[in-house]
Amino acid sequence: MMKLRHILLASTLLLAACGKTSDQHAESKGTIAVSLLSLQNPFFKVIGDSIIAEAKKNGYDTLVVSADGDVARQSNQIKDFIVKDVAAIVLSPTDSKAIVTVIQEANAAAIPVFTVDVPCNEPGVKIATQVATDNFGGGKMAAEAMIEALQGQGGKIGVLDMKQVESCILRVKGFKEVLAAHNATAARKIEIVSELDCHGANDKGYKATEDMLQAQPDLVGIFAINDPGALGARGAIEKAGRTDKVVIIGFDGQPEGKQAIKEGKIYADPIQFPDKMGAEVVRAFMRYSKGEELPPQMLIPTSLYRKADGAADASLK
Incomplete structure (x- = not known):
């Protein structure tokens, strides 16, 4: 079925090319179509660019669009x-x-579906494989960074989450698991007293943090599920004059997030590798198209990025 589709699609493209340069579509094996969460987010832009580059190497065209966070x-x-x-x-x-x-x-149409970054673990769907960051492991790493930043002092912290996105749910789950283990033996516990949705956006993270600080004036830390949320939190903390009282742990490792870490505005990030994700999902499709059996998921580990890493990062200012 897969080979037949490719032959038919290639034939259609060749017919459509009549009157144009004869080799315009001659090498195309078909189109890999991509819908990403938001191309306004630099993280997803890197994934999209990486997919385009890897697909081209393998003779495929690409169609990359932005969902802009809108399920419809x-x-x-x-x-x-x-x-x-x-x-x-x-x-x-x-x-x-x-x-x-x-x-x-798509399943009924026999078109293979792959997810990248955000998984879909719902019953009743067939996903060829899911290529993603080890979000659960990254969340655990974020908690370890929070424990490190608070230096045994404990206290009240908030979480800026995004409950409709599976990857963010996994980050918070991993974060809570490590905190629970820490609190089981720690003299001073770290208590999550507020969880608000930041929608993964700077402005929403700012507003949610303002609300947190008003409700919890003795807050000592915030974990945000991505860099835009963390940067929004930083803005609200600066406005409240509490930059020396509240530590921020982000997630992603976008250039803006890394710059903020270098400047001491965010303590640390478990960083992701969107370029690897984009390339890996195309490679997974190539394996699939050859009849190889794929694992249910392919996870790419995070790496903790602190101020010292920022100071040594030649890509930053």
């Missing part, structure tokens, strides 16, 4: 991919539960 938009994009009869669909789900129905439509 993403559903329509996937329906469009199905109509186009693409070779494969890659997506980072805006909502892992709400996107199930349209993934099932």
Whole structure:
């Protein structure tokens, strides 16, 4: 079925090329269609660019679009991919539960579906494989960084989460697991007293942190599920005049986040490798197209990035 689709698609492209340069689509094996959470987020832009580069190496065209965090938009994009009869669909789900129905439509059309960064672990869907950061492990690393930053003092902390996105749920789960183990033996416990949705955005992180600080004036730390949320938290903490009282742990390792770590505005980030994710999901498709059996998921470990790493990072100012 896969080979037949590629032959038909290649034939269609060649017919469409009549009147243009004869070799415009001659090398294309088909199209890998990609719907990412938001191309406004530099992290997903890197994933998209990496997919394009790796697909080109392997003779495939790409169609990369932004869902802009809108599940209805993403559903329509996937329906469009199905109509186009693409070779494969890659997506980072805006909502892992709400996107199930349209993934099932792709399954029914025999188009392989891969997820990147954000998994979809819902029943009733077939995902060829999920390529992602080890988000659970990264969340555990974030908790270890929080324990390190608080230097045994303990206290009240807040979490800026994003409950509709599976990867963020896993980060918070890992974070809580390590804190629970720490609190079981620690003389001074670290207590999560507030959890608010930052929508993974700077402005929402700012507002959520303002609300946290008003409700919990003795807050000593914040864990944000990504860098935009962490940078928004930093802005609110600066406005409140509490920069020497509240430590921030972010997640991602975007350039802006790394710069903030270098400047001491964020304590640390478990950093991800979006370039590796983009390349790996294309390689997974290539293996799939050759009939290889893929594991359910391919996880890429995070690495903890502190101020010393920022000072040695030639890519920063």
